[in-house]
Amino acid sequence: MPSISNAGGSLTSALALTLLAWAVRWWREEASKSKAAAQSAKAGSTRVLSRFHSGISLAALKLLVETGACPHLIFDVRQDPSRPLPPELKGALCIPAGEVEEVLSHPKRWAETFGATRRPPPSDILVFLGSTAGEQEEGAAGARAAGYDRTLALAGTLAKIEEAEAQPPQDLAFLRADALGLLLMGEGARQAFPCPVTVIDVRRWEERLLFGSIRTSQALPVEELPSALNLSPGEFEELYRFPKPSQHDLVVVASRSHARAAWAATLAADAGYTQWLVLQSGHNGWRFDANVKPYHNYAAGEAPPEPEDVATELPDRDEGLAELAALGLL
Template sequence: MALINNAGGSVTSALLLTLLAWAVRWLRAELNRKRREEESGKQASRRTVGRFFGRLSPVALRMLVETGPYPHHIFTLRPSAPNDALPAELRGALRLPESRVAAVLGSEAAWGEAFQGVPFPKPHYLLVFVGNTEEEELRAAAAAASCGFQRSMVLEGGLQLLAAGGAQPQADLRFINRDALAVLLGMCAEAGVVHAPPAALIDVRRSDERALYGAIKGAAHIPVDQVPSALALPADQFLERYRFPKPAPDDLVIFSCRTNTRSGWAAQLAQDAGLQRCLVLRQGVYGWRLDPSVKPYRGYKLQDAPPEAEPFQVEPINVEAGRVELAQLGIPVM
């Protein structure tokens, strides 16, 4: 049987050519789609900051520099220039242009070349980025997150706010002593039934410290490096993650740590987030000594071997002193 021919050859050949052309167009479209998706994913990655991202006020930055409540590095994104003196709040900051953040944080070798003699940050370190604008800082934080650093912070207002004198020393932190807290928590049987306004006691130590040495009964837990990101969460997400209600602006919130350095910084962060009634346990759990299950211990770094708990004698609660102090703090008890 004779084949039906056309000007371009047989019908079979024409059909094959048509199918081939269609396949090429489909493949090209698929490649373009995947390229767009990959580029979109890269852009999204660049916009994604770490899980425990937060913003620092100039006052909280000054406290971080002066008291060192958590292992950290501070980076100024402004390139070095002649006679370019950094503000006091950036004492010891490392100069790292935004364009170099991913390269330097992504390689210990590149870090060593950029910052000779400065140890490469461990994954749990807090990285603070300070630039001319917050947008620049956010891009740097996202680059750090792409390198595995989930704890990053940016400075509200950037360098312009520091230059304008926005970082005044904090002066309004308030403390509470252990006897007053014990009365507030209803630990004193001889004081009878104590009716006091609700208060949230938040322990900002690491999980290993709480597990090894105990915690004050009733204390909730937010590690200090998570306080800024926690306070930025919606109430439902806060409750789901930390298992207690998110404090409202006028709630009484008491922070504790081993001494009072981390809890003092946490209280400042909370005040910056709008909480108006923050207190710091002055003696910390080291000086609690009202409960045999809460043991004093020497401070140690996460990577160090935990020290042995120190021996101590349980001490009595001074109920009268506690009541007097609560009255002075404006916390009514009956």
């Protein structure tokens, strides 16, 4: 008869082996979870900002809010948003930086977080306010991951907002149509400047097509300007098909009236450009070309208005030369 004296030992050994196998499997599962978490954290920490991301000064941000130069939305991504914002920025939406990607990516989460507030299309500019650069960059990186490339972060962050508010606003220089007309006709300052004047049209593309544009002007929609100023000369020219102005080139920036152009000139001044002038009357005041038609303001996506017919004329030479002299361009 076979001996069974080792049965207990055999069962004990089997149980021990089973427990050991279970422990090994548990350890492997936990190690796999830890590795996945580490990879996820690493991926989150290495998320890059959009190539179109840029900074914006407090003065430029306030002007954007005041004029509505282009569609935008402001997010307050501070961990502690209890400190009040400047009155002009109190419409900012509060959201932790780490939740930006999820909320922007899912309409249901957006509605749960912000109610009836319009969820921005990817073409809008998103501005991030934070107490630290890290908060702002995390929010902007989350927006990029959700498909939003046009992001701005407040230069200096909200931690230095008192210092920024103490800075006097930069005075913009305006140029009337008569003076620009003379420049484009080859009179006045063209002989004094080593580079010719560059006219940048910051309206939307369809506005140029529907209502005409100043001859020789170059197209650069204002919502793309913050990032365009950060591009290298080669990248800039490849994207916009004209040379990037140097910081001391003479540039006249034009919009429909002058609101968008004023914001563009403010951005340029913040970036160190010294010779950006705003066409005071915009395209609506340009009377030197029958193909350039005045029109009422309308938002992107709305039905465009009918163009208005106006009589053409020549620039007033005396008025134009006097203004160029006053600006030191003669």
